[in-house]
Each structure stands twice: as structure tokens, then as C-alpha cells.
Amino acid sequence: MRIAVIGTGYVGLVTGACLAGFGNRVTCVDVDEEKIRGLQEGTVPFYEPGLGDVILSNQRAGRLAFTTALPEAVRDARVCFITVGTPSDVDGSADLQYVLEVAEQIGAALEGPSVVVTKSTVPVGTADRVRHCVARALEARGAGIPFSVASNPEFLREGAAVADFLHPDRVVVGADAPEAEETLRELYSFLPQEKVLFMDIRSAEMTKYAANALLATKISFMNEMARICELVDADVEKVRLGIGSDGRIGYAFISPGCGYGGSCFPKDVRALRHTALQKGYSPRILQAVEDVNEAQKHVLFQKILRHFGGELGGRVLALWGLSFKPNTSDLREASSLVLIQDLLGAGASLRLHDPVALEEARRLLGNRPGLAFLTDHYEALEGADGLVLVTEWDLYKQPDFRLVGQKLREKAVFDGRNQYSGPELRRRGFAYYAIGRP
Structure with missing residues (x-):
């Protein structure tokens, strides 16, 4: 299968390199000429265990290429993954300008049927906007090329991203047409069927935000517990052992510390909070999670x-x-x-x-x-x-x-x-x- 991956950050590089390992012909695209030149020479622009070896082996086999020329990459791609950044805007919302720009460029370049997949973490309704951007660009060309859209949020952990892609807990897909679902089932056929979960697009778009917000909530709760334990001269590690032994809670993400960071938890909590506020609901827990983490x-x-x-x-x-x-x-x-x-x-x-x-x-x-x-x-x-x-x-x-x-x-x-x-x-x-x- 020919695949284009637009964006060569953690998500794009891991996605492209790993899919190439299953025999697909993948072209990864980025506007950063220096980064692309480095990748062509075998230099990974960030530290991620195991990723360099996967990239190098697939480059040598001729299955993985890097370019700044988006039109050439997407022209005959059966699947186009959008993996560009969605940084927090000043109001906490996800900035979709790069996602929508790429969608326009895909519509301007497609020459055959394709599934346009957002793998960037995006708020509910983004698939509709992506569909509109692609359709508008096709219409401007007078091209009646069929396409569909899908949401395929990523759940990769930095530091374990390659293993997470190859052996995931689950893959979530929201598709807008049977042919899109069929294509993505074929693409993920290297996984057991029960690990690939299909749902409506809006639920898929919400899943990543909800998962990260829940994990961030557990961390912030334990940091609040740590503050309380200090006040009453208790040991939060003993408390952690006690509550984690409860099967309803478990030990994951209940270690107190000096605050979480990264590209996902802070941004996703803010974006989910912003989505709720837009709809007239004040999400008190999400605001508290953010406040606790900043104080921590x-x-x-x-x-x-x-x-x-x-x-x-x-x-x-x-x-x-x-x-x-x-x-x-x-x-x-x-x-x-x-x-x-x-x-x-x-x-x-x-x-x-x-x-x-x-x-x-x-x-x-x-x-x-x-x-x-x-x-x-x-x-x-x-x-x-x-x-x-x-x-x-x-x-x-x-x-x-x-x-x-x-x-x-x-x-x-x-x-x-x-x-x-x-x-x-x-x-x-x-x-x-x-x-x-x-």
C-alpha cells in the first residue's frame, strides 16, 4: 500500500517507519528542509529508543523515503496521514492551522482515491473541517476524485513509541465510509482483529483527549494526596501501595512527583476543557487538574x-x-x-x-x-x-x-x-x- 505521512515529529516518524516495516511504501513529508536532509542521511531529529534502526532498515529496503515535496508524496497515496502539530492556542484550544493547511494541500495534489486520516490529536468536529478543506481544493481544480476521511488518534508514549505502535493495547479508528474502514482494516491487519476498534468519527476524535485527561487526573490526585500526607505526617508511598492494590484503581499513574509535562497531557487537558467551555459547560475537574499540576x-x-x-x-x-x-x-x-x-x-x-x-x-x-x-x-x-x-x-x-x-x-x-x-x-x-x- 502506498502511504503518505505529513509531519515528521514523534507520531509521524514512528507511524511511517513502522508501517514501512510491514511492506508498505511510505513517504514522510515535512516543510523543514534541514530535518528532511538529516533523515535522508539517517539522522533522527530526537531521541527515541529503537526508532533509528527501524528507519535505517526500511530506507535501505527502499520502502521509506523523506521529502519536502507534499504533492509528489500524496499524488497516488492510498492513505494520507496528517501528523502535524496541534499546539495550544492562547485560549487553550488546539491550533488546527497546520492540520487544515495540509488538508488543503492534499486536495490540491490527489490524483486517485484516498483515505485522509487525522492522526494528530484534534478536537471533535475536525474531520468535518478536513473533509471540507479537501473537497474545496478538489473543486477548485475541477477534479471529481473520490476520497474519504478518518480519525485515527495515536496513543504512543515517548520513550516507548516503537513498541507501542507494534504492540498496542488498541487502535482506535473513526471512519466516514465503508471503503475507509475497509482500507484501514487492511492497513492494520498486522494486529489481532480485536485490537482495532472502529467507532463513529466524533467518538474517535474525543478518545485521545479523554484518555489523557483521565491519566492526568490520576497524577494530579496523587500530588494532592502527597500534600495532604505531608500535613498529617503520613507516607504517600504507603498510601499508594494501599489504594493501588484495589483492582478498581491499580498502580498505573498514581506515583506522586514534581508535576507532569510533555506534548500530550498539558495540551490535551486544556483542549478538552476548551471544548467543554465552548459548549457552555464548565469542567471543574479538568480545571482543577491543570491548577494542581502547575502548582506542583x-x-x-x-x-x-x-x-x-x-x-x-x-x-x-x-x-x-x-x-x-x-x-x-x-x-x-x-x-x-x-x-x-x-x-x-x-x-x-x-x-x-x-x-x-x-x-x-x-x-x-x-x-x-x-x-x-x-x-x-x-x-x-x-x-x-x-x-x-x-x-x-x-x-x-x-x-x-x-x-x-x-x-x-x-x-x-x-x-x-x-x-x-x-x-x-x-x-x-x-x-x-x-x-x-x-
């Missing part, structure tokens, strides 16, 4: 400030972990960025380390006074007044605390992911602070 990103700063008596001028702190989660270089809405701004604003200097996100952090933060970017996590500790763990990379899980204590000027650990043993560190002479733990 400042919790570590408050703990650091209290430890140093409210004065951080001249203090040096080592930060371990900058990406919004492990196994990715993505810093979009990362908790680390909020903490860095708080600490710099209070006069502290920072020594930063991350296994893969240092260059992206340098690009975002620049060479600001008070920032040092270190390629060795132990070197980041040299002369620091404390260690702050922000992202729970495996590299940081079992450090040599004897060496940590030797390198730090003051033995203080601020654990934003409840990764270390407080009693053990205190026995070693460290001051230890965590989230919702005594």
Missing part, C-alpha cells in the same frame, strides 16, 4: 527555599534530569524548566545534567548566567550545595552516595520523584526531602 511544578523550589532559610543567593544546585520523562529528549512543558526559572530568579546557580536532553536544554535556555551544562552526572555535583532529582532516568536510580556526599558542598538531596530511601540517606548524613514522604 513549584513544590521542589519551595522545599529548597525552606531548607536554605529563604535565601538562595550564591547557592549552587545540581539538577539531575531535564526531559519531561525518561527515555526522551523532549522538554516540552517539562517540570525542570519551571524549577530552573524559579531557582535562577531566586539567585541560585545551576549545574545541569541529562543523558540525552542537554543540547535541547541549551537551545531553549541559552547561555544564561548561572547555568552550566555538564555531560557527566557526577561532575554536575562538584561544589554544589544540594542535588535535585527531577527526571527518574535509570542512570540516577542507584548512584554512589558515598561519592555524591564527597562531591557536594552540602549534603542535601531533593527527590522530585520519590526515588531514594529517605531513612538510608539520613543515616548517611544527608538532609532528604521528597514528595509527600516524611
Whole structure:
């Protein structure tokens, strides 16, 4: 099957590369010439485990190509995936300008029947707008080419995206015509039939937002529980074990920490909230989820400030972990960025380390006074007044605390992911602070 994938971010690259692995001929399109040139040379523009190997093997086999020429890619494509970004607008809504621009361009280039599939996370009603844009462009050409539209929201986790695509819990598809459903059933025939769920388009468009909002709600609830546990001198980790053992709840997404980030949870909660407000409903839970998460990103700063008596001028702190989660270089809405701004604003200097996100952090933060970017996590500790763990990379899980204590000027650990043993560190002479733990 010939497939065009427009947009080479996490979703587009993983989708295109993995589908090529099943024998499809896939062309991935992007307007960024430098990115496309790098992909043609085998350079993946972000860190995603396993993706580079999948891309390279399919390029060598002639099944996967990269181009900036959208018309050539979609001309005879049986399926056109739209995987461009839908960033939050100023009011929290999803900005659909790129999705609709691509839909227009597809309509201007199609030369045969095709299914136009939105894989970007989009609000309810987007399929209608995509259909209108494609139809308008075809009409302007005087071309009576048949097409259909579908919604196929992605559920990929950064850091595990390739495995998630190849072995998903489910694939959700909303199609507007039997031929679209038939084509997408054929495309996903590498999966067990029961894993591909077909529904009406509007329900499919809503599913991704609803799933992410629910997961974000669980995280924010546990962060609220952590605050309460600190007030009553309880241990939120013990509470987590207790409630997670209930089969109705489980352990997924109930780990407290210093706030969630990334490209999905923050944006999708806002977009779902905006959709509700547009329809005259005030979604109180969604607003609370967002408020709790934004407040949680400042919790570590408050703990650091209290430890140093409210004065951080001249203090040096080592930060371990900058990406919004492990196994990715993505810093979009990362908790680390909020903490860095708080600490710099209070006069502290920072020594930063991350296994893969240092260059992206340098690009975002620049060479600001008070920032040092270190390629060795132990070197980041040299002369620091404390260690702050922000992202729970495996590299940081079992450090040599004897060496940590030797390198730090003051033995203080601020654990934003409840990764270390407080009693053990205190026995070693460290001051230890965590989230919702005594």
C-alpha cells in the first residue's frame, strides 16, 4: 500500500517507519528542509529508543523515503496521514492551522482515491473541517476524485513509541465510509482483529483527549494526596501501595512527583476543557487538574527555599534530569524548566545534567548566567550545595552516595520523584526531602 505521512515529529516518524516495516511504501513529508536532509542521511531529529534502526532498515529496503515535496508524496497515496502539530492556542484550544493547511494541500495534489486520516490529536468536529478543506481544493481544480476521511488518534508514549505502535493495547479508528474502514482494516491487519476498534468519527476524535485527561487526573490526585500526607505526617508511598492494590484503581499513574509535562497531557487537558467551555459547560475537574499540576511544578523550589532559610543567593544546585520523562529528549512543558526559572530568579546557580536532553536544554535556555551544562552526572555535583532529582532516568536510580556526599558542598538531596530511601540517606548524613514522604 502506498502511504503518505505529513509531519515528521514523534507520531509521524514512528507511524511511517513502522508501517514501512510491514511492506508498505511510505513517504514522510515535512516543510523543514534541514530535518528532511538529516533523515535522508539517517539522522533522527530526537531521541527515541529503537526508532533509528527501524528507519535505517526500511530506507535501505527502499520502502521509506523523506521529502519536502507534499504533492509528489500524496499524488497516488492510498492513505494520507496528517501528523502535524496541534499546539495550544492562547485560549487553550488546539491550533488546527497546520492540520487544515495540509488538508488543503492534499486536495490540491490527489490524483486517485484516498483515505485522509487525522492522526494528530484534534478536537471533535475536525474531520468535518478536513473533509471540507479537501473537497474545496478538489473543486477548485475541477477534479471529481473520490476520497474519504478518518480519525485515527495515536496513543504512543515517548520513550516507548516503537513498541507501542507494534504492540498496542488498541487502535482506535473513526471512519466516514465503508471503503475507509475497509482500507484501514487492511492497513492494520498486522494486529489481532480485536485490537482495532472502529467507532463513529466524533467518538474517535474525543478518545485521545479523554484518555489523557483521565491519566492526568490520576497524577494530579496523587500530588494532592502527597500534600495532604505531608500535613498529617503520613507516607504517600504507603498510601499508594494501599489504594493501588484495589483492582478498581491499580498502580498505573498514581506515583506522586514534581508535576507532569510533555506534548500530550498539558495540551490535551486544556483542549478538552476548551471544548467543554465552548459548549457552555464548565469542567471543574479538568480545571482543577491543570491548577494542581502547575502548582506542583513549584513544590521542589519551595522545599529548597525552606531548607536554605529563604535565601538562595550564591547557592549552587545540581539538577539531575531535564526531559519531561525518561527515555526522551523532549522538554516540552517539562517540570525542570519551571524549577530552573524559579531557582535562577531566586539567585541560585545551576549545574545541569541529562543523558540525552542537554543540547535541547541549551537551545531553549541559552547561555544564561548561572547555568552550566555538564555531560557527566557526577561532575554536575562538584561544589554544589544540594542535588535535585527531577527526571527518574535509570542512570540516577542507584548512584554512589558515598561519592555524591564527597562531591557536594552540602549534603542535601531533593527527590522530585520519590526515588531514594529517605531513612538510608539520613543515616548517611544527608538532609532528604521528597514528595509527600516524611
